[in-house]
Amino acid sequence: MSLAGQRILVTGAGKGIGAAIVPRLQAEGAEVIGLARSAADLEALSAATGCRTLRCDLADSGRIEQAVAPIMPLDGLVNCAGMVVVEDALNVSVDQMNETLAVNTTAPLILAQQVARSLIARDCPGAIVNVSSIAAWVGTPGHAAYCASKAGLDAITRVLAVEWGSQGIRVNSVDPVVTRTPMAEQAWSDPEKAGRMKSRIPLGRFAEPEEIAGAVAFLMGPAASMIHGISLPVDGGFSAG
Ligand SMILES: NC(=O)c1ccc[n+]([C@@H]2O[C@H](COP(=O)([O-])OP(=O)(O)OC[C@H]3O[C@@H](n4cnc5c(N)ncnc54)[C@H](OP(=O)(O)O)[C@@H]3O)[C@@H](O)[C@H]2O)c1
Numbered sequence: 001m002s003l004a005g006q007r008i009l010v011t012g013a014g015k016g017i018g019a020a021i022v023p024r025l026q027a028e029g030a031e032v033i034g035l036a037r038s039a040a041d042l043e044a045l046s047a048a049t050g051c052r053t054l055r056c057d058l059a060d061s062g063r064i065e066q067a068v069a070p071i072m073p074l075d076g077l078v079n080c081a082g083m084v085v086v087e088d089a090l091n092v093s094v095d096q097m098n099e100t101l102a103v104n105t106t107a108p109l110i111l112a113q114q115v116a117r118s119l120i121a122r123d124c125p126g127a128i129v130n131v132s133s134i135a136a137w138v139g140t141p142g143h144a145a146y147c148a149s150k151a152g153l154d155a156i157t158r159v160l161a162v163e164w165g166s167q168g169i170r171v172n173s174v175d176p177v178v179t180r181t182p183m184a185e186q187a188w189s190d191p192e193k194a195g196r197m198k199s200r201i202p203l204g205r206f207a208e209p210e211e212i213a214g215a216v217a218f219l220m221g222p223a224a225s226m227i228h229g230i231s232l233p234v235d236g237g238f239s240a241g
Contacts, residue, residue: 001029002221012081014041016181020209058107079108104149125168161229177235179207202237
């Protein structure tokens with residue numbers, strides 16, 4: 001039970017990868033609070049795992065701190081919520097860019113700041129994992145906003161690691177390849193496109209949410225006590241090719 005006694009906020013907990021991270025961290029002994037927008041998803045999550053839940057729209061940057069205040073203090077944070085718009089670079093709009101950056105890049109920073117301030121004030125160590133993507137370092141057609149947002153998230157991971165390491169706050173990201181979730185169904189529903197992508201993954205398949213959750217649990221826990229500031233590919237060898 002490597003996370004016993006830890007209170008950890010998991011965003012994007014309503015479905016997909018986040019919904020797999022919640023029970024994985026609980027199995028390690030953590031007290032988990034799951035954040036998402038959909039009330040129905042959060043009810044289902046609470047019924048399945050017993051975790052406390054919090055509704056919050058992370059696109060609304062100015063309201064995040066106040067929404068999260070009632071569940072402080074926290075010992076850890078997993079920034080997993082994310083969104084994708086699929087649009088050609090010729091047509092991607094300023095609104096699409098701004099919303100994607102707000103949810104995928106700015107909100108994780110705001111939450112990390114809030115958790116880090118609380119940890120520093122209590123003189124406690126802590127851990128933060130950002131769920132990024134291989135899209136942070138590979139140009140994916142139709143994903144200009146998404147790739148920019150995840151590259152920014154990996155960059156923020158490194159800055160936080162450099163700034164907060166001396167306070168005992170470890171910060172890392174995991175960078176999954178396509179993972180079988182509702183988001184992937186939206187972006188990879190075309191079988192021909194999906195087949196082309198799978199042919200670039202040496203293990204020959206997409207990831208399962210539980211495989212990403214395992215990497216997150218590892219980085220959150222004491223087995224990763226000297227791992228700091230990395231972006232860990234969980235990609236079936238995609239980045240080796
Ligand atoms: N699936 C993949 O292929 C893949 C690959 C690499 C990286 N990732 C990353 O992994 C993370 C999880 O993705 P997923 O595939 O599990 O996605 P998903 O199935 O679409 O789930 C996304 C979660 O994020 C929440 N969310 C989205 N926008 C939000 C907002 N404005 N405010 C609050 N919560 C919001 C959703 O909550 P509601 O439904 O309640 O809005 C949902 O719980 C994302 O950061 C994604 O970029 C996914």
